[in-house]
Amino acid sequence: MxxxxxxxxxxxxxxxxxxxxxxxxxxxxxxxxxxxxxxxxxxxxxxxxxxxxxxxxxxxxxxxxxxxxxxxxxxxxxxxxxxxxxxxxxxxxxxxxxxxxxxxxxxxxxxxxxxxxxxxxxxxxxxxxxxxxxxxKSLRPMPLELTNKEERFRRRYVDMNVNPEVRERFVRRSKFWQATRNFLESEGFVEVNNTVLEATAGGADANPFISHMDALDQDFYLRISHELPLKRLLVAGFEKVFDLGARFRNENYTEEHLPEHNAMEWYWAYADWEDGMELTERMIRYICDATWGTRQFTLMSGETVDFGADGEHFPRISFVGILKEQYDIDVFESSIEDIQAKLKEHNLEVEEVDNRIRSLDKLWKKYRKTLAGPAFLIDMPVFMQPLAKVNANDPRLTEQFNLVFGGSEMCKAFSELNDPVDQLNRFREQQAMRDAGDDEAQMLDIDYVEALEYGMPPACGLGYSERVFWSLEGIPAREGVPFPQLRSEIDETTKAIYPDLNL
Structure with missing residues (x-):
C-alpha cells in the first residue's frame, strides 16, 4: 500500500x-x-x-x-x-x-x-x-476526508480544504467582528488599539503571561483585558472609545475558554449601566442579523436562545436573589464555612486558597448552567467587582450587568468607578487577596489611580470575547479559532523526508 x-x-x-x-x-x-x-x-x-x-x-x-x-x-x-x-x-x-x-x-x-x-x-x-x-505544484495530496480532531487542529489548512464548512465558519467570524466595529462606529465610537504588553496586568481576574523586554530590562505582562488603557483614554478626553484584539489569560483550555482569544471592550463617557443595557440589546441583535441573518440559535448544549424583536428588553436576574433562593446563602452575612458547606453539598470543589468571592462565584456558576437566556445578571456585590461604581439604591451592590445566555456570562459591563480614593481601596483589597495566594486577583495599578486623580467622567463600559461567537455557532472554543495552540509535535513522515534537519 x-x-x-x-x-x-x-x-x-x-x-x-x-x-x-x-x-x-x-x-x-x-x-x-x-x-x-x-x-x-x-x-x-x-x-x-x-x-x-x-x-x-x-x-x-x-x-x-x-x-x-x-x-x-x-x-x-x-x-x-x-x-x-x-x-x-x-x-x-x-x-x-x-x-x-x-x-x-x-x-x-x-x-x-x-x-x-x-x-x-x-x-x-x-x-x-x-x-x-x-x-x-502541490507535493502532498489532500486527503478525501479528515475527521480526527487532533489532525484537524494540527493541519487546519487541510481541514478547511477537506471540510469547507470549517472555512465558512471563519468567514462568519470575520463578519461577527466587522459587525461589531460597524455598530460601534455608527454609534460614534472611535477604535483605538492599545499596547498588548503592560507593566501591570489589570481589568480582569486572570493569571497573566509574563514576558521580558530586553530594551527596558523589565518584565511585562501580556494584557488580560483592554479595560484600564481605554479608561485612561476617557481621562484623555475621548468620550466613546473601543479596542478590539487579542488578550491572554494563562489558564487551561475548556470548551468556553482559550488562553489566547480575541475580545472587544467599549467605554462611553456620560453614560451609566442603564444606557449600557439598552445599547447592548441593540448591539447583539445587530451583530446576529449581520453575521447569521437570524436571532434564534441552537447552542452546543441543545438549548435554544432567541434575542427577540427590536425594542424588547431582556429580563433581569439578581445575583443576591439567586444565591438566597437556590442555596439559602446570604451573600453578605453567610460565613465562609456555610458557603463551603453548600459547595460540598452540591458536589463543587473546595480548594485551600478559596475565598469568599471564589466560593460564591462557584455556586452562581452551577445555577448559571441552567439559564438559556438571554438575561441580564444584576445585583453584584461591591466586594466582587473592584472596578464598578456603587449602586445608588444599595451601597452594598455595584451598577453592573452581565449578559447571560447558554449557561454562561457572555458580556460584563458596569457604570465605571471613577473615584480614585475608592478605587485605591478596592485595589488594596484585591492585592491582599493576591498576597494570600489568589493569582487571579487584580494587581494594584497605582498609575491607573494616578490617572483617575486627574479626573475621569462618569462612564459605562462593556467587554466581551469571541466566546459569544463560539456559543452562537454551537461549537467548543478550539473549533472557533483557525489555528489553536497545541503541544509541538512533528510527524514521522516529515522527519523521514527531512532527515538532515534532525527534527
Whole structure:
C-alpha cells in the first residue's frame, strides 16, 4: 500500500520533469477575470465570453482527446472542459501546459485556465479551455476526508480544504467582528488599539503571561483585558472609545475558554449601566442579523436562545436573589464555612486558597448552567467587582450587568468607578487577596489611580470575547479559532523526508 511519502516522491518526480521542460512550477503572476461562482451564476450573460479562472484542482479525468478538471476557488467550483484540438500546446516560457502534460498535474495543484464559458453535452456549465497554466505544484495530496480532531487542529489548512464548512465558519467570524466595529462606529465610537504588553496586568481576574523586554530590562505582562488603557483614554478626553484584539489569560483550555482569544471592550463617557443595557440589546441583535441573518440559535448544549424583536428588553436576574433562593446563602452575612458547606453539598470543589468571592462565584456558576437566556445578571456585590461604581439604591451592590445566555456570562459591563480614593481601596483589597495566594486577583495599578486623580467622567463600559461567537455557532472554543495552540509535535513522515534537519 502506497504511503504518504510514496505519493510525495511521485509528485516530486513530476515537479522535476516540469522543471526539465523549462516550466516554472511556481510563477508569481496570474490573471483571473472571473470566479467559479460568477461563471456558474452569471452563465446567461457570460455564455460565449472568454474568461480566466484560477483555483485548486479537486478532480481530474482524461479520456483520449478529452479531459475534465474540477477547479475550486473560495467562491465554489467549476468544471474545465479540455478538447485536445482546442487546447494550446506546451509553452514553457509562459507556463502553459498542453494536453500531453496533463499527466504531470495532480489534485491539489493550482492552475489558471482561459477559455469560453460553455455548456457541455451533459448540460454542465464549464470553461472550454484554450490555455492552461500551472500556478503552483502541490507535493502532498489532500486527503478525501479528515475527521480526527487532533489532525484537524494540527493541519487546519487541510481541514478547511477537506471540510469547507470549517472555512465558512471563519468567514462568519470575520463578519461577527466587522459587525461589531460597524455598530460601534455608527454609534460614534472611535477604535483605538492599545499596547498588548503592560507593566501591570489589570481589568480582569486572570493569571497573566509574563514576558521580558530586553530594551527596558523589565518584565511585562501580556494584557488580560483592554479595560484600564481605554479608561485612561476617557481621562484623555475621548468620550466613546473601543479596542478590539487579542488578550491572554494563562489558564487551561475548556470548551468556553482559550488562553489566547480575541475580545472587544467599549467605554462611553456620560453614560451609566442603564444606557449600557439598552445599547447592548441593540448591539447583539445587530451583530446576529449581520453575521447569521437570524436571532434564534441552537447552542452546543441543545438549548435554544432567541434575542427577540427590536425594542424588547431582556429580563433581569439578581445575583443576591439567586444565591438566597437556590442555596439559602446570604451573600453578605453567610460565613465562609456555610458557603463551603453548600459547595460540598452540591458536589463543587473546595480548594485551600478559596475565598469568599471564589466560593460564591462557584455556586452562581452551577445555577448559571441552567439559564438559556438571554438575561441580564444584576445585583453584584461591591466586594466582587473592584472596578464598578456603587449602586445608588444599595451601597452594598455595584451598577453592573452581565449578559447571560447558554449557561454562561457572555458580556460584563458596569457604570465605571471613577473615584480614585475608592478605587485605591478596592485595589488594596484585591492585592491582599493576591498576597494570600489568589493569582487571579487584580494587581494594584497605582498609575491607573494616578490617572483617575486627574479626573475621569462618569462612564459605562462593556467587554466581551469571541466566546459569544463560539456559543452562537454551537461549537467548543478550539473549533472557533483557525489555528489553536497545541503541544509541538512533528510527524514521522516529515522527519523521514527531512532527515538532515534532525527534527
Amino acid at each position: 502506497a504511503t504518504l511519502q510514496d505519493y510525495r516522491d511521485e509528485r516530486v518526480r513530476k515537479l522535476e520533469e516540469l522543471q526539465q521542460l523549462g516550466v516554472n512550477p511556481y510563477p508569481a503572476t496570474s490573471h483571473r477575470t472571473a470566479t467559479a461562482k460568477q461563471v456558474i451564476d452569471e452563465f446567461a450573460t457570460r455564455e460565449g465570453q472568454t474568461v480566466t479562472v484560477t483555483g485548486r484542482i479537486t478532480g481530474l479525468r482524461k479520456f483520449g482527446k478529452l479531459a475534465f478538471i474540477v477547479l475550486r476557488d473560495m467562491s465554489g467550483q467549476v468544471q474545465l472542459f479540455l478538447h485536445a484540438p482546442d487546447v494550446a500546446e506546451l509553452d514553457a516560457a509562459s507556463g502553459v501546459l498542453g494536453m500531453k502534460q496533463l499527466n504531470l498535474l495532480d489534485t491539489g495543484d493550482f492552475v489558471e485556465a482561459t477559455g469560453e464559458v460553455i455548456k457541455t453535452k451533459t448540460g454542465e456549465v464549464s470553461v472550454g479551455v484554450k490555455t492552461l497554466r500551472l500556478l503552483a
